[in-house]
Amino acid sequence: MNLIRLRKYWYILSLLIIVPGLITFFVKGLNYGIDFTGGSLIEVKFEKPAKIGEIRELLDELGLGEGSKIQSAAGNTVIIRTRDLTQEESDQLLASLEKNFGSLKLMRNEKVGPTIGKELRNKAILSLAIAFTLMIIYITVRFEFSFALAAIAALFHDILVTVGLVSIIGLEVDGAFIAALLTIVGYSINDTIVIFDRIRENLRILHKEPLEEIIHKSIIQTLARSINTVLTVVFTLLALIFFGGVTIRGFIITMLIGILSGAYSSIFNASPLWYDFRRLMTKTA
Structure with missing residues (x-):
């Protein structure tokens, strides 16, 4: 089984989660907390x-x-x-x-006050925009622009999944929600960079093999590390959900959704997207 050849199934699975979340978001909206509504x-x-x-x-x-x-x-x-x-x-x-x-x-x-809530919302959007911009610059310098596009697309996947499921569940969206989103972005991009780094190494070592095979082997080589990392975080978050108290429960559930989505997108979305972007750029050139 080659993970890259099955990439359309990974994309479809993501859409099956994202689309219902987006529908709920536009119809029902988010359960904005006092930090946003005043x-x-x-x-x-x-x-x-x-x-x-x-x-x-x-x-x-x-x-x-x-x-x-x-x-x-x-x-x-x-x-x-x-x-x-x-x-x-x-x-x-x-x-x-x-x-x-x-x-x-x-x-x-x-x-x-409502004014403070609006200001917080604008600053939250600005924070994510700045984070994404810096990531694009960093990844482009360290790797190449196509890697940056794939990584940011995977991050958008994580944000859409998290926001959509939070809307479906009806969790309160407050200042802690923004902190959770930024943490999720940081976690997900870190896992993605590890896989991209292995792909770059294997492109030099296994340059005679087909590109999709190189990417598949790179993912498999880092799979144990990705799974172990996400499991340690998930176990901690589950403990906090059950024993951490009601005050932080919404924040922890948001983190849990995002961390699982980030692990999935790093393995099944980011690298396949880079493969598709690279093929598209090669055809265009």
Whole structure:
């Protein structure tokens, strides 16, 4: 079995994941958190379980029900997102929650204006654009431009898969989501560069063999390293999902999706894409 000859199947598998995610993204959108939309987020932990419906009724009584979101989490924890609250409104809400549902512990009480949220969104896009530009320059200098194109295409694959699945699942998108995306990009490009480096070495050593065979052998030679690396990261992320607490769970799940996608794209997409780009450039020249 030659991985390069089967590349169309790898592309189709990627599309089967990306297309539903894009449809959900454009129809449903992302579940933007307080960092992007602006407003108030209050996270409390009750001593006894509290029903979401009853909390919703309380918010309606206080005039905070419109546009608000209530999410239950492990350990009798409840996360409430509302419009931007004044300090007086925030204190009143906490007092009403304690009065109606018993003793509670305030875990978070955050506020961010819509202007700050918009600025954060723009900076996030700028950060990714700068990262991609620097990667293109670096890979072009170290290898060649076709390698850079393949690597960036694989990174776009990882971002589309991650954003699409996050949209489908409905995970909250906040500042930590941007940190996760940048981490995923860094992880994925590192794995891709390792394979590209082996391809470059084998192009000199095995120059008499067909190009698709050289690429296939290069992938196989680095496969154990790629699998071992991703498994150690995945095991750590799984442990954090189950034992790390609800506060970072969204960030960790996003990381898990991206790391798995990055491992897949580095092995099954980046090198096959380089093969196709190189053939296309050779025909054009």
